[in-house]
Amino acid sequence: MNDIHDVAVIGAGSAGLQAAQTLGRMHQRTLVLGTDRYRNDPTGHMHNFLGHDGAPPAELRTAARKDAEAYDDVELRDAEVVRISGGLGDFVLELAGEEPVRARRVLLASGVRDTLPDVPGVAEEFGDLVAHCPFCHGHEFAGTRVGILGSAPHVAAMASMVGPIAREVVVLAHGGELDDATTASLARLGVPVVAGAVTAVHREGEGLLVDVAGSEPVALGGLFVKTDWALAAPHAGQLGLELSETGAVVVDAFGRTSVPGVYAAGDMAQGPGLPMPMASVLVAAAGGLVAAAACVQDAALARIA
Template sequence: MENLDAVVIGGGPAGLQAALTLGRMHRTVVLLDSGAYRNAPVEHLHNFVTHDGRDPAEFRALAHADLASYSSVSVRRVAATAVAPSDGQFRVELADGSALTARRLVLATGVRDTLPDKPGLAELFGTVAAHCPFCHGHEYAGRHVALLGAGPHASRLAAMMGPIAGRLTVLADGVAPDPELAEALSRAGVAVRTEPVAGFCRSAAGASVSFAEGPAEEVGGLFVTTAFAQSAPFAEQLGLDLLPSGCVRVDEFQRTSLPGVFAAGDLAHVEALPMPMSSVLTSAAAGLVAASAVVQDLLAG
């Protein structure tokens, strides 16, 4: 397929919305869905009006049904492997050996989370363990909630979870909080366990936390800070400007540093923000903005 208006790489909320917006403007677009999603471990998405509590797979199925109504939109369930400028357009190589060319490119491939290296944590992530209180905090209401790590984020996260959790404990994991943080946590009634964390396992309460020494701790919810990186090599292949967060630098219209290339979702944010606001709703909104900007850009030739 050649001379498409746009190729959208990524089948999450940003890519789905970008494809829908382009389809509604009767632009020829192919959405490439590799089947890999950042929220794959999550049982339910939250904090998205009309979709609160929905299975992410069901959300994607509904989005695909929407896209099927637009004849100029094609969905291909195949991964892109390489992208490059080509004669004023963009060539996208696919894992099945085929290729696409398009006048514009929307990257919506997201980021990849790396969890703290603790036995059993990966099995809990997306259910008992989470990284975003806006997405999963309410589900831990009234429970004993643990916060892994005693960095500067601990005080703010404890303050956000204060009205929600029944009890809060910071798992300092062998690193004693600095005196200012320790005092703030104490004032807020937040307990601190300073022993190194040995691991986690699922339990009737939610999860059992074991330590190098001392009794185990039963918790109903756990918040962790994840490190993330680009989940696809396309920003590097295209030489796009990156921010200190590791995300692609975009402007308010989701334009990257390379004309004709747009980025939406967790993989990108404006320079004024320290990191992306990771949620299904904000990713979908970014996809709409990117596609709208693509339409305007196509008018310029």
């Protein structure tokens, strides 16, 4: 317990691994603590990432780990952090089944966890024919009939975004009531609404067949759903970090949280002016770089203060 790292990075996804590489290049003694659970595990291919379009997420992580481990000051350890205490200059990280470790600063990149709509078949197809982000998966549904599950106001904006990609868009209201503004917007777009509850989603050929109570099954090339998400780890609460209305960790433009010495990056972090975190592998990696740079800068300024 007497040994202390300059920075402990919690999470070994794109944000955490990019942060590790940045810190390693600046000769900061860095410990990366991560598990084998990642938000994009369900998908076989990631998209909209410069130079890696269509690559499996695990392939990117493997390459990123190799890059980070090439720096002498970076140590990657497969371990789960169960609790973080202390403050700037001496944080204590308790690990599952291992001795605690210490760090002067902490960079959280542990991500979020999705909860899918409770519809049979959605979980099985999520990440492929069922998706939640048109920027990540919309092009793959091009030229097909695309469904949007739900009745909340977001379905109109989603239908408008997906319209140029799809041959046809249909909203599956899943038994919910659309408000007047959403109904009017969908009517202007020429998007039909299927009112009944969706009872099951299953693969048929290269697409989906959606069973709807009181209606004929709806054939689709792909389906967009809205997930509920929450922070994947309890550390924000343990450290007393400020959270946004969406439940994300509030950060400034450099990834600094409301607690000195604690930084956050990736899907769990919400920057200034954003209504929610920008859930993207590329944005997460960029956030990891910026937060790591802030760690280095803050430490340097503290030494000359």
